[in-house]
Amino acid sequence: MKFISLVFGFGLFLSGQCFALEKATLRIGAQTTGTLGWELSVMQADPSFKTTEFQLDVTPIANAEAGKIALQSGAVDMIVSDWIWVSKMRASGADFSFYPYSTTSGGLVVPEKSAIHSVKDLAGKRLGIAGGELDKNWLFLQALAAKENVNLDKSVEKVFGAPPLINEQLKQNRVDAVLTYWQFAVGLEAEGYRQIMDGKDLLKGLGVEEQVPLLGYVFKDSWANSHKQAVNGFFKASKQARDGLCSSDAVWQTVLPLLKTDNVATQSKLRQRYCVGNVTQWGDKEQQAAERIYSLLRATSKGQLTGDTETLSAGTFWFPD
Numbered sequence: 001m002k003f004i005s006l007v008f009g010f011g012l013f014l015s016g017q018c019f020a021l022e023k024a025t026l027r028i029g030a031q032t033t034g035t036l037g038w039e040l041s042v043m044q045a046d047p048s049f050k051t052t053e054f055q056l057d058v059t060p061i062a063n064a065e066a067g068k069i070a071l072q073s074g075a076v077d078m079i080v081s082d083w084i085w086v087s088k089m090r091a092s093g094a095d096f097s098f099y100p101y102s103t104t105s106g107g108l109v110v111p112e113k114s115a116i117h118s119v120k121d122l123a124g125k126r127l128g129i130a131g132g133e134l135d136k137n138w139l140f141l142q143a144l145a146a147k148e149n150v151n152l153d154k155s156v157e158k159v160f161g162a163p164p165l166i167n168e169q170l171k172q173n174r175v176d177a178v179l180t181y182w183q184f185a186v187g188l189e190a191e192g193y194r195q196i197m198d199g200k201d202l203l204k205g206l207g208v209e210e211q212v213p214l215l216g217y218v219f220k221d222s223w224a225n226s227h228k229q230a231v232n233g234f235f236k237a238s239k240q241a242r243d244g245l246c247s248s249d250a251v252w253q254t255v256l257p258l259l260k261t262d263n264v265a266t267q268s269k270l271r272q273r274y275c276v277g278n279v280t281q282w283g284d285k286e287q288q289a290a291e292r293i294y295s296l297l298r299a300t301s302k303g304q305l306t307g308d309t310e311t312l313s314a315g316t317f318w319f320p321d
Contacts, residue, residue, distance in 0.1 A: 024230035029067040029076040032060040038255040039241035045254050078219040090313035097221040097318035100213035104277025105199025106137040107185030110177045112194050119145045123155040128166040128178040139300040140202040190266035210289035213279050232320045246275035
């Protein structure tokens, strides 16, 4: 399997000869359906990136779990994942770290004329859930329902599965509502379905007002610290590509083939939700909020998602110089 590689080259001319000061290779595992692929595509297509000191060779990985395996095995240097997993891995002795990428997360969607308008209305209904029992949005939804004295785990008929399958279950009226990943929630909305709340709404209902990025770049702390110039350069290029996708219609047009839909309404909403997820603030308040989210997920999952540690592992978050 091939993986994305970015090659950064630096040189020093001395007495007519060129000596390499640094030549770092950054290998990234990226999913074809993920928004990271959009940004990498922009880096390839936009002439302004030709002036930077790296070359990009993009090859996708199959899914999130494949990315984790590739990272752990050393096949790649970086993937997009969440800081809950990073903290759990650090607690077991790994030195992975997290750098924020997006605040956009899932959505709770129902048919337009559904009688479901709140979390309490889910009791007694059939709920499709993308992922499994430890999906973060499912845990958030359970915690929010508990505030209303509703035990969703016992009061709903749960159907777990991959997002495309869960969407089909809703379309065929086999479930009454779905809790799915944000891109798939957008697809349903474009077809006339109604989103009750998204991941940010779930957290607000649980008292977390801060915009906390759950997804980010994950890599070995030791590797990043020994390749800081290359890593920082990539993060700047990633932000530049995202800004271009959100501010320039011409740049956005270049990634339309990657969206796998010709529906203009879907394309527009995908762009809007992607851009809303831009990380604009990442400081003490957001990190303290992440600690609260961690405690909530630990309690709701009874430690199954987070592991045994009571707080986030030290070094979970990485900060560039």
